[in-house]
Structure formats: structure tokens, C-alpha cells
Amino acid sequence: xxxxxxxxxxxxxxxxxxxxxxxxxxxxxxxxxxxxxxxxxxxxxxxxxxxxxxxxxxxxxxxxxxxxxxxxxxxxxxxxxxxxxxxxxxxxxxxxxxxxxxxxxxxxxxxxxxxxxxxxxxxxxxxxxxxxxxxxxxxxxxxxxxxxxxxxxxxxxxxxxxxxxxxxxxxxxxxxxxxxxxxxxxxxxxxxxxxxxxxxxxxxxxxxxxxxxxxxxxxxxxxxxxxxxxxxxxxxxxxxxxxxxxxxxxxxxxxxxxxxxxxxxxxxxxxxxxxxxxxxxxxxxxxxxxxxxxxxxxxxxxxxxxxxxxxxxxxxxxxxxxxxxxxxxxxxxxxxxxxxxxxxxxxxxxxxxxxxxxxxxxxxxxxxxxxxxxxxxxxxxxxxxxxxxxxxxxxxxxxxxxxxxxxxxxxxxxxxxxxxxxxxxxxxxxxxxxxxxxxxxxxxxxxxxxxxxxxxxxxxxxxxxxxxxxxxxxxxxxxxxxxxxxxxxxxxxxxxxxxxxxxxxxxxxxxxxxxxxxxxxxxxxxx
Amino acid sequence: xxxxxxxxxxxxxxxxxxxxxxxxxxxxxxxxxxxxxxxxxxxxxxxxxxxxxxxxxxxxxxxxxxxxxxxxxxxxxxxxxxxxxxxxxxxxxxxxxxxxxxxxxxxxxxxxxxxxxxxxxxxxxxxxxxxxxxxxxxxxxxxxxxxxxxxxxxxxxxxxxxxxxxxxxxxxxxxxxxxxxxxxxxxxxxxxxxxxxxxxxxxxxxxxxxxxxxxxxxxxxxxxxxxxxxxxxxxxxxxxxxxxxxxxxxxxxxxxxxxxxxx
Numbered sequence: 062x063x064x065x066x067x068x069x070x071x072x073x074x075x076x077x078x079x080x081x082x083x084x085x086x087x088x089x090x091x092x093x094x095x096x097x098x099x100x101x102x103x104x105x106x107x108x109x110x111x112x113x114x115x116x117x118x119x120x121x122x123x124x125x126x127x128x129x130x131x132x133x134x135x136x137x138x139x140x141x142x143x144x145x146x147x148x149x150x151x152x153x154x155x156x157x158x159x160x161x162x163x164x165x166x167x168x169x170x171x172x173x174x175x176x177x178x179x180x181x182x183x184x185x186x187x188x189x190x191x192x193x194x195x196x197x198x199x200x201x202x203x204x205x206x207x208x209x210x211x212x213x214x215x216x217x218x219x220x221x222x223x224x225x226x227x228x229x230x231x232x233x234x235x236x237x238x239x240x241x242x243x244x245x246x247x248x249x250x251x252x253x254x255x256x257x258x259x260x261x262x263x264x265x266x267x268x269x270x271x272x273x274x275x276x277x278x279x280x281x282x283x284x285x286x287x288x289x290x291x292x293x294x295x296x297x298x299x300x301x302x303x304x305x306x307x308x309x310x311x312x313x314x315x316x317x318x319x320x321x322x323x324x325x326x327x328x329x330x331x332x333x334x335x336x337x338x339x340x341x342x343x344x345x346x347x348x349x350x351x352x353x354x355x356x357x358x359x360x361x362x363x364x365x366x367x368x369x370x371x372x373x374x375x376x377x378x379x380x381x382x383x384x385x386x387x388x389x390x391x392x393x394x395x396x397x398x399x400x401x402x403x404x405x406x407x408x409x410x411x412x413x414x415x416x417x418x419x420x421x422x423x424x425x426x427x428x429x430x431x432x433x434x435x436x437x438x439x440x441x442x443x444x445x446x447x448x449x450x451x452x453x454x455x456x457x458x459x460x461x462x463x464x465x466x467x468x469x470x471x472x473x474x475x476x477x478x479x480x481x482x483x484x485x486x487x488x489x490x491x492x493x494x495x496x497x498x499x500x501x502x503x504x505x506x507x508x509x510x511x512x513x514x515x516x517x518x519x520x521x522x523x524x525x526x527x528x529x530x531x532x533x534x535x536x537x538x539x540x541x542x543x544x545x546x547x548x549x550x551x552x553x554x555x556x557x558x559x560x561x562x563x564x565x566x567x568x569x570x571x572x573x574x575x576x577x578x579x580x581x582x583x584x585x586x587x588x
Numbered sequence: 589x590x591x592x593x594x595x596x597x598x599x600x601x602x603x604x605x606x607x608x609x610x611x612x613x614x615x616x617x618x619x620x621x622x623x624x625x626x627x628x629x630x631x632x633x634x635x636x637x638x639x640x641x642x643x644x645x646x647x648x649x650x651x652x653x654x655x656x657x658x659x660x661x662x663x664x665x666x667x668x669x670x671x672x673x674x675x676x677x678x679x680x681x682x683x684x685x686x687x688x689x690x691x692x693x694x695x696x697x698x699x700x701x702x703x704x705x706x707x708x709x710x711x712x713x714x715x716x717x718x719x720x721x722x723x724x725x726x727x728x729x730x731x732x733x734x735x736x737x738x739x740x741x742x743x744x745x746x747x748x749x750x751x752x753x754x755x756x757x758x759x760x761x762x763x764x765x766x767x768x769x770x771x772x773x774x775x776x777x778x779x780x781x782x783x784x785x786x787x788x789x790x791x792x793x794x795x796x797x798x799x800x801x802x803x804x805x806x807x808x809x810x811x812x813x814x815x816x817x818x819x820x821x822x823x824x825x826x827x828x829x830x831x832x833x834x835x836x837x838x839x840x841x842x843x844x845x846x847x848x849x850x851x
Contacts, residue, residue: 173687303706310697314683317749320650320676321701322668368733370688 134394142393149284150393156287156294157346157389157400158382160339161355163294165381166301167339168356169363169374170332173312178242179224179333181353183340185246186223187216188253188349191274192260203265209286209345212274216341223249224333277348277401278392290342297338300331301374308332309370346389347401358408359384365419380415384408439479439487444496444518446476447507452519470503521547523567524559531559601664602626603757603788604649609658611641611648617656618644622813626757627805629786631779633793633819636809637832642792643679645809646759650676662757672701675755677746679762685735691745692730695720698749720752721745723781725774740771747775758782758789765794776802799823 134142142150171180194215199206223245230241260271273281282290301308310318311328319325336356343352363376388404417425450468474484488505491497496511507515524547532555547556604626611619619641626632634642647653649660651667662670675698695717696709703713721727724744729737734745743763750758763775779789779802790807793799799806799819806823808814808831815827 175684306700306703306709307705309689310700313687313689313694314678314697316652316678316682317676317697319652320674320678321698322671323701364688368688368690370693373688 139394142390150390152284152287153282153393154386154389156282156290157385157404159291159294159298160343160346161359161381161383161385161404162378163297163301163381164339164343164355164385165359165363165378166298166374167332167335168358168360168381169370169377170301170308170312171336171356172360172364173309173370174332177353177357178239178246179227180336180340180356182223182227182242182246182249183220183337184344184349184352185253186226186249187220187341187344188250188274189256190215190217190219190222190253191271191344192253192256193219195260195271196256199263199265206265207270210289213289213341213344216274216344217337219249220337220340221334224337273348274344275348275350276399277344277346277351278399282345286345290345293338293342297335300335304328304331305371305374346385347404348399351401351405354405354408355381355384358405358412362408362412362415362419365415365422368421380408380411384411436487436490439483440491440496441518441522442477442479443473443484443487443491444511444515445522446473447511448515448519450476467500467504467506470505520563523563524556527559527562527566528555531562601661603628603663604790605661605664606645606649607659607661609645609648609660610656611644611653612656613653617811619648619809619811622658622809624807624813624816626788626790628788629783630788630804631783631802632788632790632805632807633799633803634790634807634809635793635796635799635831636814640810640831642809643761646676646761646790646792650674650759672753673756675750675753675758677750677758677760677763680739680743680746680765685737685742687734690731690733691721691726691737691741691748692717694734694745695748695752698752702753717748717752720748723751724748724778725770738768740767743767744771744774747778751778756787758787758791760789760791762792762794764791764798796828 141147142154168180171177191212192215194212195206197215198208198211205211226245226249227238227241230236230244231238236244257272270278270281307318307323307328310323311325311332315325318328339356340349340352343355347355359377359380360373362380363373366376367373384404384407387407388400388402391403392398392400415423417423420426447468450472451466454466470484470488473488474481488497491511492499492505495508496514497505498508499505528547528551547559551559602625604624606622606624609619609622610617622645634645636642644653648655649667651660660667662674667674692714696713698720699709699713699716703709718727718730721730724747726741726744726748729741734742737745747760747763750760764772767775779791782789783804791803793803800823803819805817806819807816808822808827810831814831815822
């Protein structure tokens with residue numbers, strides 16, 4: 062197939078360039094595609110044109126392989142890729158998006174099981190497995206070393222071995238989980254790199270493209286590979302669908318699941334098997350360095366949108382599909398883009414969007430909710446201050462002052478310890494919502510609506526205060542001062558009792574009439 | 589006095605019988621040679637100092653941790669065969685409350701075993717869960733994400749998850765720890781309701797003052813079984829001294845509570 066990734070070309074140069082190319086490919090993973098538009102002088106690896114100079118039979122994208130410049134694809138190319146009109150693109154896109162779907166689902170449970178980094182261990186640990194499988198198959202019959210099912214089987218065995226070593230180190234010694242992860246991850250990867258160096262020295266030449274497992278290359282996947290990826294992904298999705306409630310229970314409360322007689326070890330093994338399967342089929346297109354991101358990023362992004370496990374799983378699957386589609390399509394359009402990196406970057410972009418605008422836990426939503434709460438509290442404080450000022454003007458024995466008497470800004474300001482700017486803000490909102498009206502500069506009075514609201518605020522406030530005094534034992538579970546009216550939270554008899562107390566303490570507040578008449582024809586604030 | 593237990597079935601076997609049970613972590617035994625027969629239709633408090641092995645006893649009985657030796661029978665049979673008749677309320681701290689489920693979802697988990705492998709949760713299961721939530725006074729919070737519940741409310745959700753199983757024996761690990769008074773009252777009410785239905789509850793309890801008020805029987809545990817039996821016979825200063833050692837302050841407190849409960 063076309064689309065040889067830079068990795069493949071780099072390793073074919075042999076050990077001489079391997080160190081340089083590793084460093085360079087690190088860079089290219091970070092900078093993704095745009096480094097590709099650099100001049101050949103900055104990219105010595107690209108001097109190797111052995112594959113590129115061959116006439117290419119691929120109708121889309123592949124024609125741009127021969128030149129090193131970054132070229133925008135034509136509209137017809139874009140259309141052909143996006144609508145999957147071309148057979149090769151179609152199978153690559155189908156395979157990769159199915160992988161994204163499976164990764165989103167498996168990743169959700171991996172994240173909720175708090176084992177995110179285990180995906181990384183599986184990814185890194187699979188490297189020696191790929192190398193050993195290659196060596197075994199190559200020694201059996203030279204030239205057969207790159208048979209994908211064999212390589213993936215090796216990767217799976219090594220991935221499981223990596224996972225098992227982590228668990229063993231953690232449970233048999235006093236080493237903590239994070240250290241156990243680091244130890245296995247590094248050891249297996251190191252072994253893999255050593256084996257790869259040996260493989261590069263072999264005279265067979267068929268090791269080309271093996272390093273695609275490190276960085277991934279969606280475009281160089283052939284039809285047979287896609288068939289395998291697709292089948293494994295479908296099995297993983299079906300397993301997750303069937304065991305959805307069992308996985309959920311295991312992730313939430315393993316101990317309870319065990320007490321109920323669920324075979325938690327077996328369920329855990331199936332779940333981890335699922336993760337290994339997704340990691341291994343992800344190796345080919347995303348690469349072992351980034352496969353953990355494909356698992357975790359969609360799930361982590363989905364958590365910002367919902368508080369429900371089923372929706373989180375669907376959302377993660379959708380994000381996985383979109384990232385993989387974007388990644389695979391761009392690598393088909395821009396031949397020199399590393400699909401794995403674009404897939405992960407697309408996922409990261411969606412994560413960033415979710416982080417900010419996620420409807421459940423997004424930063425903006427949280428900020429907005431907090432601001433609204435602060436505003437509500439400030440509005441209540443303003444009304445209370447108004448009420449208390451008017452109340453304090455009453456002279457014992459003489460008639461109560463009119464409820465709509467004017468109050469100066471400075472009076473309000475000295476009532477509580479609040480910054481003038483914030484008070485001014487609250488006043489502005491109150492003016493806008495017709496709770497207050499302005500008489501002259503910095504002199505306000507309550508409107509009819511405001512009088513009702515102020516009275517209600519004061520009553521609420523005082524009833525809650527009394528409730529806290531009278532029912533200190535149960536209070537913390539009941540008190541909801543943000544509730545618009547105490548009646549929404551407490552039962553009627555409790556409120557009746559509190560009202561009696563309220564009347565004793567504040568005789569001017571007539572009990573039992575929270576909000577009797579429409580604002581127009583009701584008596585004044587304090588009467 | 590509690591009413592006579594309703595004979596749910598003909599078998600005379602006690603809800604829980606433990607023979608010579610020893611449990612060890614690493615090399616150190618935590619509890620040893622426990623012999624215990626739980627009475628039917630009673631509320632039993634498991635009382636003892638920190639580290640006495642109260643939770644260990646429950647966990648080992650439920651086969652959540654391996655037993656070094658001993659035999660445990662539920663209703664005369666191995667736990668494996670009687671699981672459906674045993675409800676378990678773990679400690680609230682044992683799970684991550686940030687999990688993306690609501691209160692109703694958690695309660696439905698108590699029905700998963702009944703639903704079986706791979707089958708979906710149906711409307712009637714949700715209905716049953718809602719009834720259980722109503723019993724603990726949490727019906728209004730059914731669709732609230734569990735992180736947004738107070739500690740006491742979370743505890744009641746856990747209780748509802750055990751109730752929805754409709755078990756005959758309940759094992760509860762510190763349900764009264766760190767809950768508000770309203771929750772404490774709700775739990776006590778549920779316990780009494782269970783007893784009136786002839787069911788049994790073993791409750792790990794840390795508040796000595798309420799033992800006489802809430803429970804019929806008590807099991808005093810400090811790595812070994814100190815004493816067990818009806819509260820008014822067993823919950824004595826002498827036995828408490830054997831359980832807690834010489835922490836007199838605490839004992840005076842408990843003695844006071846006993847005196848109050850006895851009068």
C-alpha cells in the first residue's frame with residue numbers, strides 16, 4: 062500500500078539513522094503535520110525516496126507523495142475522501158472509526174476504574190511482543206514476519222504480561238501503583254527498543270514499516286488489516302454492550318458486587334481484555350505511544366457533558382469516532398500527516414471544547430452557576446438591607462413608616478460590609494428587574510413588587526435563623542437557604558411553629574402570611 | 589418487646605452461624621475463634637473499639653476476604669447458596685461518590701443479581717428501586733447525581749440498595765457513622781420495620797450511648813468475642829471493661845447510657 066509513514070522510511074536506513082529518526086519523530090508527533098511543510102534540508106530522512114518514487118496507483122492523496130512540499134488537496138479529492146467514494150479510503154476510514162467507537166467505550170470503563178495509565182502500560186508493553194512475534198515468524202519463514210494477526214497476537218501477550226507485572230509488583234511488594242506502572246512501562250518499552258535495534262540489523266529487509274507500531278500509520282493499513290481491526294472492534298463493542306451493567310457495577314462498587322456473588326475477578330479480566338484488545342488494534346493506526354490517549358481522552362471529555370454512565374459511554378464513543386474519522390480522513394488527504402497524531406489531536410480539541418462548554422461540569426457552566434448563585438445571594442442581601450433600614454426607622458409607639466420611603470445608597474452601604482462596587486452592581490440589577498426605582502441620584506425606593514420581595518426575603522431569612530436555633534440537630538440536612546421560600550423545603554407544621562416564634566421576636570411581622578395578596582392592593586411593607 | 593418473628597420459611601436454621609472463625613491479614617490474626625449464632629428477628633449491634641475486627645467479621649462472613657479457618661453458614665447453608673437472602677450495606681467511604689450515576693441507578697444495582705447476566709434493567713426494576721428509596725425518605729432525590737447528596741443521604745441510598753433485595757438478613761457496616769439526625773432516625777425506623785417483618789440485622793455500631801435504645805442484642809468484640817446476648821444482660825460495665833480496657837471516661841459514659849436505658 063501507499064502512504065509509507067516517515068517512520069518506515071527512517072528505520073529502513075538502518076541503525077545509522079535510527080537514533081536521529083527517533084528524535085525527529087518525537088518532534089513530528091508533537092508538531093504533527095505542519096513540520097511536513099519544512100524544507101528537505103531540515104528533514105534529512107526525507108531524502109529517501111525509494112518508495113515515493115514508485116508510480117503510485119492510489120487515486121487519492123497518494124499522488125502528492127513524490128514531492129516534499131505540503132500541498133492542499135483539490136476539492137474533488139476532499140469530496141472523494143469525505144464521502145468515502147474511493148475503496149481504499151473507505152476501508153481505512155471504516156476500520157479506524159470502528160476502532161474509535163470501541164476505544165471510547167472501553168476507555169470509559171478504564172477511566173472510571175481509575176486505571177487510565179494501565180492503557181499506557183499495555184501500549185508500551187506491546188512493543189517487545191511485536192518484536193518477538195516478528196522474529197519468531199521471520200525465523201519460521203523469512204518474509205512472513207509482518208503478518209499482522211501474528212504481530213498483534215504477540216502484542217496482546219506482551220500487553221497482558223505488562224499488565225500482570227504491574228498488578229504483581231503492586232500486590233506482592235510495598236511498591237505503590239504509580240511506581241509499579243512506571244517500572245513495567247519503562248522496562249517493557251526498553252526491551253522493545255533493544256529488540257527493534259536488533260531487528261534493524263537483520264539482513265532480511267522485511268522489517269520495514271514495523272516501527273509504524275510506535276507512531277501508527279492509518280493510511281498504510283491494507284484491506285486484510287482493516288478486516289482484523291474491524292472484527293476485533295466489533296467483538297469488543299458487543300462485549301461492552303452485553304456486560305454494560307456488570308462493568309458499571311464493578312467500577313462503582315467492587316466490594317458490593319463481590320458480596321452479591323458477581324465473579325469480580327472474571328468481570329475485571331474481561332474488561333482488561335477489552336482494553337488490551339483495543340490497545341492492540343489501535344497500535345497499527347495510532348501507535349503505541351498515543352493509544353492511551355485514544356482510550357482516555359474521549360471518556361474524560363464525555364464526563365463534562367453528563368452525569369449518567371450510559372450517556373457518558375455513548376458520548377465517549379461519539380468523540381472517539383469523530384477523532385478517528387478526522388484523523389484518518391486528514392491522513393488520506395495530506396499524505397504526510399501521521400494519522401495517529403491527528404486522531405489524538407482531534408480528540409484533544411474536543412476535550413478542550415468539552416472542558417469549557419461541557420453542560421454538566423464544564424468550566425464555563427460552573428462559573429456561570431456560581432455567578433448566578435452569588436447574584437441571588439446579593440439580591441437577597443439587598444432586599445434584606447432595605448427591609449431592615451425601613452424597619453429601623455420605626456419609632457416605638459408611633460405609626461410605622463411608609464414601606465416605599467426612600468433609602469440612600471450610603472445607608473445601604475453601611476448596613477453590611479459589602480464593597481460599594483458590588484452593591485452598585487446589585488442595585489443596578491434590582492433597578493433593571495423593577496424591584497427598585499431611582500428617586501434621584503443614589504436615592505432609591507422599593508417598587509410594589511420590591512416590597513413583596515423584601516418582605517419575603519426578610520421572613521425567609523428570619524425563619525431560617527429561628528429554625529437553626531430550634532432544630533440544630535437536624536438542621537444541616539434540611540437547610541437550603543437558597544430556596545426561594547422556606548415553604549418549599551420545610552413542612553407546614555414546622556413553619557407554623559416557627560411563625561409563632563417569629564411573631565414573638567419581631568411583632569411587626571404578621572405570621573402565617575407568606576405571600577397573601579397581589580402586589581397592587583396589599584398593605585404596606587411593615588403594616 | 590418486638591413482635592414474634594413471622595415464620596418466613598419452615599427451616600429452623602439461624603440466619604447466621606459462625607464456628608471457629610479466624611481471619612488474618614498478612615501474618616497477623618485480626619479475629620480468632622469466633623463462635624456466634626445470630627438470633628432470628630432481632631437487631632444486633634456489633635460493638636468494639638477501633639481495630640477490633642468488626643468490619644473484618646462481616647467481610648469474612650461474606651467471603652469478601654479469605655478466612656484462615658472456620659465455618660460460616662447462612663440459614664444453614666453456605667453463603668453461595670443463600671446470597672439472595674443476605675443484604676449488605678458497606679461503609680459509605682468504600683466508593684467514589686463522583687461516579688456518573690444517580691441515586692436510583694445505585695439502588696437498582698441491588699437488583700442486578702436478580703436481573704442476571706447481560707440482561708437490561710427494566711421499568712419494573714426501576715419502580716422497585718423507587719419504592720426502596722421512598723422507604724428511606726429519598727424518593728425526591730432519585731434522579732440526583734450521587735455526588736450532590738449529603739453524607740446522610742448517601743448512606744440512605746446504600747440502605748435502599750440493600751432493602752430492594754428484600755433479604756432476610758442484613759449486615760450493615762457502620763451505617764450511623766457521620767450521618768445527620770434525620771438520617772439516623774430514618775435508619776432506626778427501617779431497622780424496626782425489618783424486625784417487625786421477622787428479619788434480622790447485624791449492625792456495626794460505634795455509639796455506645798444509643799445501643800440500648802436501638803438494639804435488642806449486642807455482640808461485644810475485641811479481636812475475640814467478649815460477650816453476646818440480649819442488651820440488658822450483656823451490655824454491662826463489666827463486659828464493656830473487658831472489651832474496651834480501662835478507658836474509664838468512655839465507660840462512665842456508657843454506664844450512664846445503660847442506667848438511662850434501664851430506667
